Amino acid sequence: xxxxxxxxxxxxxxxxxxxxxxxxxxxxxxxxxxxxxxxxxxxxxxxxxxxxxxxxxxxxxxxxxxxxxxxxxxxxxxxxxxxxxxxxxxxxxxxxxxxxxxxxxxxxxxxxxxxxxxxxxxxxxxxxxxxxxxxxxxxxxxxxxxxxxxxxxxxxxxxxxxxxxxxxxxx
Numbered sequence: 759x760x761x762x763x764x765x766x767x768x769x770x771x772x773x774x775x776x777x778x779x780x781x782x783x784x785x786x787x788x789x790x791x792x793x794x795x796x797x798x799x800x801x802x803x804x805x806x807x808x809x810x811x812x813x814x815x816x817x818x819x820x821x822x823x824x825x826x827x828x829x830x831x832x833x834x835x836x837x838x839x840x841x842x843x844x845x846x847x848x849x850x851x852x853x854x855x856x857x858x859x860x861x862x863x864x865x866x867x868x869x870x871x872x873x874x875x876x877x878x879x880x881x882x883x884x885x886x887x888x889x890x891x892x893x894x895x896x897x898x899x900x901x902x903x904x905x906x907x908x909x910x911x912x913x914x915x916x917x918x919x920x921x922x923x924x925x926x927x928x929x
Contacts, residue, residue, distance in 0.1 A: 759787060759798060760794055761787075761789035761791065761792060761796070763789065763792050763794045763796070764789060764791050764792040764794075766789050766791040766792065768787050768790065769787045769789050769790070769901075770787065770789075770790060771785050771786070771787055771789065772786045772787065772788050772795070772864060773785070773786040777799075779850065780848065780850070781800050781801060781847065782800060782801035783799070783800045783801075784797055784798070784799055785797065785799075785800065793862045801804065802851060802854065802856065803815065804816035804847070804850060804851065804856065804858060805856060805857050805858070805861065806857075806858050806859075807857050807858065807859050808860045809858065809860060809861075811856070814859065814864075816847065816850065818843045818844070818846075819843075821842075821843040821846050821847070821863065821867065822842075822843045824867075824882075825839055825842060825843070825867060825878070825882060826839055826884035827881075828871070828878040828879075828881040828885075829874075829875060829881075832875050832877055832878050833875075834861070834874060834875055838856060838874060842867070842870045842871065842874060845857075845870045846866045846867055846870065847851055848862065849866045850862070850863065850866055864886045866885075867882065868882070868883060868886070872902070872905070876902050876906075879902070879904070880881040880898060880899065882893070883898055884898075891917065897901050911914055
């Protein structure tokens with residue numbers, strides 16, 4: 759790394775920290791020649807490969823805009839949308855891929871959106887999955903109901919705790 763003040767090519771890292779959202783690393787550097795300090799930010803650049811083959815930088819705001827359309831009229835705050843977009847970006851970064859197919863972004867949105875608001879999820883999924891009929895909606899609603907029932911069972915099991923084979927259920 760070149761010193762921005764004296765152009766020395768040998769600088770030393772004095773401190774490294776992840777940013778609050780974990781998407782980048784801030785490094786505090788010191789130049790041994792001029793002894794001035796400066797900060798650098800390192801970040802993996804995510805690129806999106808669209809269906810047409812066009813490549814562009816990942817834009818968290820596009821995720822927010824797309825999801826906010828599905829959330830219109832729903833009790834979802836801007837902060838919740840920002841958190842969802844951050845979760846999506848983090849999951850994409852965790853994949854280790856520098857180039858992300860656009861379809862993978864839609865898949866990464868579905869899980870967090872289902873947790874946030876099931877109606878918004880259904881709206882988003884209908885566009886993303888290209889629903890053609892009422893049957894497509896009904897299938898997705900059935901899956902949502904099944905998922906909700908499984909979550910309820912998991913929560914109930916966690917509250918009750920494990921049942922021992924030696925303990926009678928009824929005394």
